[in-house]
Amino acid sequence: MELRTVNVIRYVTPLREGGSLPAIAEADDEFLYVLKFRGAGQGVKALIAELIGGELARALGLKVPELVFANLDEAFGRTEPDEEIQDLLKASVGLNLALHYLSGAITYDPAVTVIDARLASQIVWLDCLLTNVDRTPRNTNMLIWHKELWLIDHGAALYFHHSWGNWKEQAVRPFVQVKDHVLLPWATELESVDLEFKAILNETLIRDIAALIPDEWLADDIEAAAERREVYVQFLLLRIAASDIFIKEAKNARETRF
Template sequence: MDATNQLRTVNVTRYILALREGGSLPALADADDGFKYVVKFRGAGHLEKALIAELLGGEIARLMGFKVPELVYAELDPAFGRTEGDEEIQDLLQGSQGLNLALHFLSGAINFDPLVTEVDAQTASEIVWLDAFITNVDRTFKNTNMLMWHKELWLIDHGASFFFHHSWVNWEKHALSPFTYIKDHVLLPQATMLDKANTKFKSILTEEALRNIVNLIPDTWLISPDGSESPESMREVYAQFLIRRIANSEIFVKEAQDARKVLI
C-alpha cells in the first residue's frame, strides 16, 4: 500500500544553500507553500534508506511526544537544479528527481550544546529510550542532532537509524539486539528513569500506531536489494522489526542502564 497521501507534499521551487555539516548534502530550499525546508535527497549517500529512516524515526519520535519539525514529501522536478554551478550538487539533484523528504526549517534555531543546556532526567531517559529503540547511532557529543528553538528542545536527523536495513539480512536478530552504540549517547549520563520511560512508551507505541507510521513509506523508496521483494513485503519487515523490538524492549533498556553505570 502506498500511503503518500498521509503527509503533505510540497514542490521544491528554489535551491538556496547546501548544508555541508553532514555527509549527505541536505539543502535549505524554498517550496511552493511559501515555507523553507531542509531537504534530504534520495540521491545522496544511503539513497532511499536514509529517507526511510528519517521518516520512521521522526514520526515515531513525534508520536512519543517529542518536538520534531514537520516532515513533508518534497517533489523535485527534473528541470530543478540545472543552473547549479557546483557539479557535485548538480549530480545529486539529478539523481534525486521525484519524491524526496524535507523537514520544516526552524529559523533561528541553534544546535543543542550539552555544556550549556541541562536536560532533566525524564526527558533524557525518554530520548535515550527512543534512540535505543530505533537503533539511532547519532545523538552523540560529536553530533547531537538536537536543536534549541524558542527555548524548547527539538529532535532532528534520524537518518542514521535502522542500520539493519543497509544489509537487509538477519533483521530478526537486529530486532532483538541490545544496541551497544547507546554507550555514546550524549544524554546517557542523565538517563536515570529508563524503566519509567519503557513502561510509558510500551503503551503508546502499539502495533496499530507503528503500522500506521510504516505505511507512510512511499513505494518508490522501497527498493529490494535483489529485486525479490515487493514494497508491501518490505514494509512488513519494518513493521515486524518495530513490533518485535518493543515487545522485547527490556533487552535494549538493560544495555543502556549497564552502559550508564560504566559512565558514572
C-alpha cells in the same frame, strides 16, 4: 496519518556540514525546509529512517520539525554551477523528504542547556529502539528553538535495513552504541519511560507510520514493497517487545561510564 506534499521551487543553499549534502530549499507553500535527497549517500533508506524515526518521536510527544514529502523537478539540475550538487539534484528527481526549517535554532550543547531526567530518558529510549547511532556529543542532532529541545536527523537509524538477511536477530540485540549517547548521563528513568512508551506504540500506530513510506522508496513493484514494509513493522514490534534488552544495555553503560 499522512504527510503533506510540497514542490521545491528554489534551492537556497547546501548544508555542507552534513555528509549527504542536505540543503535549505523553498517550497511552493512559501516555507523553507531542510531537504534530504534520495540521490545522496545512503539513498532512500536514509529517508525511510528519517520518516519512521521522526514520526515515532512525534507520536511519543517529542518535538520534531514537520516532515513533508518534497517533489524535485528535473530542471533543478540544469543550472546549478557546482558539479557535485548538480549530480545530486539530477539523482534526486521525484519524491524526497524535507523537514521544516527552524530559523534561528541553535545546536544543543549539554554544557549550556540542562535536560531533565525524564526527557533525557525518553530520547535515549527512542534512540535505542531505532538503533540510532547519531546522537553523540560530537553531533547531537538536537536543536534548541524557542527554548525547547527539538530532534532532527534520524537518517542513520534502523541500520538493519542495510543488510536485510538477519533483521530478526538485529531486532533483539542490545544497542551497544548507547554508550556514546550524549544524554545517557541523565537518562535515569528508562524503566518508567519504557512502560509509558510501550503503551503508546501499539501495532496499529506502527502500521500507520510504516504506511507513510512511499512504495517507490521500498521496491520496484507493489508486492515487493508490501513485503519490505512489513519487515519494518515486524522489526519495530519485536524490538519494542524486547525493550528490556536495550534498557539493560543502557543502564550498564551508565554504570560503567558514569
